Amino acid sequence: MKHVTLNSGLLLCVLLCLGGIGCGSGESTSDTAREAAPHETVTPDSAASAGGAPARATVLILGNSLAAGAGVDPQEAFPARLQEKVDALGWSFEIVNAGLSGETSAGGLRRIDWLLQRPVDVLVLELGGNDGLRGIEPEVTKQNLQAIIDKTRARYPDVRIVLAGMQMPPNLGPDYTARFRAIYPELAAENDATLIPFLLEGVGDVPELMQADGIHPTAEGHAIVAETVWTYLRPVLEEVGAEKGCLDAPATTDASDDCEIDWGTDA
Numbered sequence: 001m002k003h004v005t006l007n008s009g010l011l012l013c014v015l016l017c018l019g020g021i022g023c024g025s026g027e028s029t030s031d032t033a034r035e036a037a038p039h040e041t042v043t044p045d046s047a048a049s050a051g052g053a054p055a056r057a058t059v060l061i062l063g064n065s066l067a068a069g070a071g072v073d074p075q076e077a078f079p080a081r082l083q084e085k086v087d088a089l090g091w092s093f094e095i096v097n098a099g100l101s102g103e104t105s106a107g108g109l110r111r112i113d114w115l116l117q118r119p120v121d122v123l124v125l126e127l128g129g130n131d132g133l134r135g136i137e138p139e140v141t142k143q144n145l146q147a148i149i150d151k152t153r154a155r156y157p158d159v160r161i162v163l164a165g166m167q168m169p170p171n172l173g174p175d176y177t178a179r180f181r182a183i184y185p186e187l188a189a190e191n192d193a194t195l196i197p198f199l200l201e202g203v204g205d206v207p208e209l210m211q212a213d214g215i216h217p218t219a220e221g222h223a224i225v226a227e228t229v230w231t232y233l234r235p236v237l238e239e240v241g242a243e244k245g246c247l248d249a250p251a252t253t254d255a256s257d258d259c260e261i262d263w264g265t266d267a
Helices: 008-018 027-036 078-088 105-115 129-133 138-155 174-191 219-244
Strands: 057-063 093-099 122-126 160-164 194-196
Touching: 057 105, 057 219, 078 093, 078 219, 093 219, 105 138, 122 138, 122 219, 129 138, 138 160, 138 174, 160 174, 160 219, 174 194, 194 219
Parallel strands: 057 093, 057 122, 122 160, 160 194
Antiparallel strands: none
16 A cells, blocks of 8 residues: 655644644643543443444544544544444444544553543554654653553453554654654554554545645545545454454344443443
């Protein structure tokens, strides 16, 4: 598959979107959002799936405003579109969208313990773009992402990890951009994880697929992002589903015990 490298100006705009409208307003706004967000993003009835029955397996998307779907209807964002693909196949997976505008790898690390109160079969890790925007050393970002992976696997040893790669604009310098780009394939290799080389492939450099602000994908853009993610996620779901007996069988209240999720009690 051909990987698209964005031009400096447009890619910088795309990265600005990861922080949301107020990304430059300081840590206090982001920290407040992070404190409130868990109760808004990961309860069963706020997941991408609208079904009332328990899912047999869970896909947790931990990300920033790209996963959160800033500027589009929630059902048009790529996590909800992934749920539509799963449902169309009759597979019993629930896509839980834990995207939060302005999120950094450090913020994701702070949230992960709360998120892991509920079982996770697949973790899609879509973080790091805001780190690059803020000039955080790629090695620090890598350490935070590794810590998220470690915490998730410590709680759920059989979890599958999917990493969504991002890129930095050339004006940040060849050394920084190269080191940043390298953290995703390195993490994938070191953790036996599935790598999505570039989340915004075919979208970020196409003005028609971006909103009027030039920084957030449109609904059509999210549809393409969903296709990109699905290319790499589907084989993972097939493996998990085969192990749990969750393929070709919609979730029902009388599903077998080894397929049902005990959501537990909120913190």
